Amino acid sequence: MFDALTDRLEEAWKKLRGQNIITHANIQETLKEVRRALLEADVNLQVVKDFIADIEKSAIGVKVIQGVNPGQQFIKVVYEELVKVMGESNSPLAKAESDPTVILMVGLQGTGKTTATAKLAHYLKKQKQSCLMVAADIYRPAAIDQLKTLGQQIEVPVFELGNQENPVNIALQGVNKAKEIEADVVIIDTAGRLQIDQGMMLELTQIKESINPHDTLLVVDAMTGQEAANLAQTFHEKIKITGTILTKMDGDTRGGAALSVRKVSGQPIKFVGVGEKIEALQPFYPDRMASRILNMGDILTLVEKAQEEIDFSDMEQLQSKILDAKFDFNDFLKQTRLMKSMGSFSNILKMVPGLNKINTKDIEKGENELKRTEAMIGSMTLEERKDPDLLAKSPSRRYRIAKGSGYSETEISKLIKNFTRMRTMMQQLGNGGMPGMGGGMPGMGGGMPGMGGGMPGMGNLFSQGPSNGFRDHSQVNQKKKAKKIKKKKGFGSL
The missing domain is CATH 1.20.120.140 (SRP54, nucleotide-binding domain)
Incomplete structure (x- = not known):
């Protein structure tokens, strides 16, 4: 971005x-x-x-x-x-004095309007608000089915009357249905066109007059640059929008849309889409976006993302495990998946001041090493995941994991050795009074990819030299063969 x-x-x-x-x-x-x-x-x-x-x-x-x-x-x-x-400050959604709050979604085809409707419903659901989505796009093939599928995915009901009913009637009945089920918010997905035309604007005007929405949000593609701002201005002149949602912001390396929309149209950016996943919708904060543009990071958004994903009761249990040096491979998997749920490493690092210029290759290396580690852990038994010390004592177990994961015994040995080292380090940091989880990201030991350690918090599990206190089968076999050769040649034993 x-x-x-x-x-x-x-x-x-x-x-x-x-x-x-x-x-x-x-x-x-x-x-x-x-x-x-x-x-x-x-x-x-x-x-x-x-x-x-x-x-x-x-x-x-x-x-x-x-x-x-x-x-x-x-x-x-x-x-x-x-x-x-x-825009100076965040512009929140309007709220009705008496439920439901009505949100009308408008825009051209191809901007991600239907997906943005579902993303907004998912966002509001996380804010403890009940939602109803209304499928009023009767023109685009499969638009209704797409919204229904997304509704099932996020467990939000969808109201639809098929593609033969008048969109104005669908919208009106959808609002009535929301009142009937006592939904907090009703979001109406309307039809788009390939370009602005009189028929489109007339239909949107009729829908708006019939339901009197509290917010009329225009969905525009951020990658169209200043054209997004011109589109927002035209829609505002025709039907009076109250804000915009910029989609595909994660793919916009230029930033023209974000910098033009408010000034040109006079209407605020309320949300930005930052990925394909259903949860990839964020409220727009001008100060945070300015920090990202100027390479200052965005710690507040990172903290909010962490708060959404972290279960603090789990964190307390994990902290206890760290202090007692009982952090195991199951805990590690849980923490890496938590990191993934917050987004890619590159997106997370761009929010951290000073880390957003880390080489992309280093980040990719860290992500690849994480996949390797998950594959190795996936080949362990439940008992081995809970007690990593079993693997340090058993060459046969390491041999079996190597065969199952497709990696060498040397790599398995390094994984176990470095995991043990990391666990000891985390215990020392925790006992030393480091805030939170012993330094850095929750349960990750404080590392970051590309910062001299490769994978986050693991001290680079694959490149820390020979294993500590145990050898893998291949090393043992090689030394046995060398010993036999030396005895035959009269050099004595090793």
Whole structure:
């Protein structure tokens, strides 16, 4: 997300190196780079012009604080202006005084509107709100079936009357059904078109007048850049939208849509889609997005994602196991799956200040090693997972796991040896008063991929040298053969 824009902006800051104060003269080269970066990011031209003018006005004359270089102070100015452009604060969904709250979803075909409807219902369900989705798209083939399938997946009911009924009537009856079942929120998925036309707008206007929604959300594809902003402006002029949902933000390396929509249309971005999974929908926070664009990370979103996934009663039990050095392979699997549920390593690292520039190859290496470890653990018995010490004492068990997982006995031995080392280290960190789970991510020992350790918290299970206190079958057999050869040649025993 925003990788191209971030890289170009970082180049711009270098223009201010060696300066003692930000002046009209020495800021011009930097402003040119910022302007070029924004235009390449497909930000609306007028937005770029206003943005550059506001930055120049705010930055010129700022004295450089001792110990802080002009580039850093300029970044602060840019950050504040980015937040202003994107809306300054989060815009929550409207809430009805008496249930249900009615949300109307609109947009063109291909923007992920039906999926966004289900994602929003899933998000609200996690907020302890009951939902009903209404399938009012009677034109696109399988649109109703798609919404029903998604509804089953997230366990949210779907109201539909088939594809022969009038969409206005479907929407109206859907709202009545939501009142009947006492749902907190009803979300209406309407039909899209390949382009804006009079018939589409007329139908949306009729639906809106009949149900009087509290929120009318336009779903737009972030990868279309400033065209997303123009689309939002057109829809707002025609039917008065109250906000937008930007989909496919995870694939948008430019950022033009996020930086243009609010300024051009005057309507806030309320949510962003950051992946294909049903839970990949996040409320939009301008300050957090500005931090990501400027490579500052996004710790608040990371913490919120962790809070959603972590069961704190499990964490207490796990902490007790760590302190007693009883952390086993089952616990490790549970923690790695928790990490996966929060997203890919690359997305998680981009939210951590200072770690978002880790080499992609290092991250991929860590993810691949994690898969290898899971395969090895999958070949262990339940008894072996609960008691890793059994494997340290038994070459035959390691031999069987190697055969079952498709890896060598040497790799199995290193896995067990490094797991034992990690468990001891985690116990020491925990007893030393480290906050939370003994340092770093829950139960992971504090490591991160690409930070000299490969896989998170495992100290790189595959590359820490020879095994400690035991040898695998292949090593034993090799030494036996060497011993026999030396005896035959009269060199004595090893």
